[in-house]
Amino acid sequence: MRISRSRRCYSTCTGPFEGSKVCKPAVADISVLDLRAGVKHGGELDQVVRHVRIGGLVAHPTETVYGIGGLATAAGIAALRRLKKRPEERPFLVLLPSVDAVPDLVWTEDACELASVFWPGALTLVLADPSGSFPPGVRSATGGVAVRVTSHPVTRMLVERLGVPLTSTSANTPDAPSATTGEEALSVVTSAGFGEEVWVLDAGRLSPSAPSTVVDCTGAFPVVLRAGATPVHRLRCVLPGIHGDR
Numbered sequence: 001m002r003i004s005r006s007r008r009c010y011s012t013c014t015g016p017f018e019g020s021k022v023c024k025p026a027v028a029d030i031s032v033l034d035l036r037a038g039v040k041h042g043g044e045l046d047q048v049v050r051h052v053r054i055g056g057l058v059a060h061p062t063e064t065v066y067g068i069g070g071l072a073t074a075a076g077i078a079a080l081r082r083l084k085k086r087p088e089e090r091p092f093l094v095l096l097p098s099v100d101a102v103p104d105l106v107w108t109e110d111a112c113e114l115a116s117v118f119w120p121g122a123l124t125l126v127l128a129d130p131s132g133s134f135p136p137g138v139r140s141a142t143g144g145v146a147v148r149v150t151s152h153p154v155t156r157m158l159v160e161r162l163g164v165p166l167t168s169t170s171a172n173t174p175d176a177p178s179a180t181t182g183e184e185a186l187s188v189v190t191s192a193g194f195g196e197e198v199w200v201l202d203a204g205r206l207s208p209s210a211p212s213t214v215v216d217c218t219g220a221f222p223v224v225l226r227a228g229a230t231p232v233h234r235l236r237c238v239l240p241g242i243h244g245d246r
Contacts, residue, residue, distance in 0.1 A: 004017060005156050010165065013090060017165045020035060021221075027139050029197040029198075030186065030189060030190065030197070030198050030199075030200060031047075031051075031197070031198075031199045031200070032182065032186060032199075032200045033047075033048060033199060033200070033201050033202065033204050034043075034182075034203055034239060035154050035201055035202060035203045036182075036202060036203060036204040038153065038154075038203075039153060039154050039157050042157050042161055043102070045154075045157060045158050045161055045201075046161075047105070047199075048144065048158060048199050048201065049161050049162050051197065051199055052070055052071060052158075052162055052166070053071070053162070055070065055071060055073075055075050055076055055079065055102075056070060056079075056196070056197055056198070056199065057069065057070040057076075057079055057080060057083060057183075057194075057196070057198050057199075058070065058158070058166075058198065058199040058200070058201060059185040059186070059188070059189055059198065059199070059200040059201065060152075060154065060155040060158060060166075060168070061151050061152050061154055061178075061182075061201060061203040061206060062095075062120050062152050062168065062206075063120075063121060063150055063151045063173075063209065063212075063229070064122055064154055064178075064206070064209040064210070064211055064212055064228075064229055065067045065170055065172075065178035065179060065180055065206060065209065065211070066170070066171040066178065066179035066180065066181070066182070066184065066185040066188075066206070067155075067169060067170055067171055067217070068080065068083060068168070068169055068170075068185070068188070068189070068198075069092070069095065069166045069167040069168040069169065070084040070096050070166070070167055071164070071166070072092075072134055072135070072138050072164070072165045072166070072167050072237065073135065073164070074135045074137070076167060077092065077135060077137035077138060077167060077178075078137075078145050080167055080169065081137070082194060083189070083192050083194040083198075084169055084192070085192070086169070088136075088137065089141070091136075091137055091138055091139065091140045091145075091146065092137060092138055092167040092168065092169050093124055093138075093146035093147065093148060093167070093168055093169070094134070094138055094146070094147050094148075094165040094166060094167050094168065095147075095148055095150050095155065095159050095165065095166045095167075096147050096148065096149050096151070096159065096165050097149075097159045097160045097162065097164070097165075098149065099112075099115055099119070099149070101163075101164065101165060102127070102133070102145075102147060102165065104129065104131050104133035105127040105128065105129055105133070105145060105147070106127055106128040106129075106130065106218070107127065108127075108217050108220070108222075110217055110222045110239055110242075111125050111127060111217035111222070113238055113239060114217070114235065114238060114239065115149075115236070116243040118180065118230055118234075118235075118238075119149040120149040120150055120151035120156060120161055120208075121149075121151045121230060122148075122151070122209070122211075122212040122213060122228060122229035122230050123148065123212060123213050123215065123230045123235075124146050124147065124148045124185040124212045124213065124214045124215070125146070125147055125148070125215055125217050126140075126144040126145065126146050126147075126214065126215065126217060126218055126225070127144065127145055127147060127217055127218065128143055128144060128145075128173075128217075129143055129144065129145045142218070143218070144216065144218045146214065147165070147171065148168075148212060152203070154201055154203045155201070156239050158201070159227065170211075171184070171185040171188045171189075172188060173188060173191060175194075178211075180205060180206045180208070181202075181203025181205045181206070182200060182201070182203060182204065183202070185200055185202075186200045186202075190238070209229050210227075210229045211226065211227045211228045211229065212226075212228050212229055212230065213226060213227055213228035213229060213230040213231075213232065213235070214226040214228065215235065215242070215244075221241060221242070221243055222239060222242045222243065223243045223244040224242060224243065224244030224245040225244065227245045232244075232245045
């Protein structure tokens with residue numbers, strides 16, 4: 001395990017000559033935790049857990065691509081929007097330590113069945129949040145919350161040690177591919193012009209993957225909103241009546 005820290009200024013150039021122009025005044029502290037050899041006991045993540053608990057953001061690996069996230073609170077969501085420059089009408093998903101972490105969401109029989117078979121893994125479920133347990137920015141305008149239990153050992157251990165849901169959005173700049181290495185995730189953070197401290201968990205290169213499959217479980221029957229890394233035909237083996245994606 002190795003931790004490196006730097007204070008970085010952000011160039012106005014985003015092309016191949018990045019760094020050759022005058023820097024913007026925004027400066028951030030960026031700490032990189034080298035976990036390419038894996039997580040041995042979880043204690044390596046204690047500093048990151050403390051950082052997230054006080055409202056900080058972390059770039060992290062998932063079973064698909066690198067993501068960036070923080071607490072699923074109004075302040076945490078606002079910080080993530082500033083970094084990603086994401087419009088308010090697009091909610092973030094949340095990574096869960098376990099199914100039991102979100103008892104106020106509506107777990108339909110179909111949602112429970114899908115989670116029991118495909119979690120942890122690349123399946124995102126949209127569940128109803130009638131009590132408003134999550135703030136806007138995670139809860140959609142229609143009252144749904146997108147949730148997943150990640151199968152990546154580094155981030156799964158992070159979320160388990162955190163003990164509460166962690167927001168997550170792909171680590172990429174607008175219209176660019178999502179990061180698949182820690183170095184690419186670091187580049188996304190440094191190019192964002194984000195003036196607050198961020199941790200980057202470098203777990204090495206991820207295998208090429210489609211994004212997670214997304215299933216809406218808020219209605220009378222589950223509907224595939226996005227086909228992805230978990231094949232729809234496998235979902236139909238569990239729930240033959242699932243709708244969407246042909």
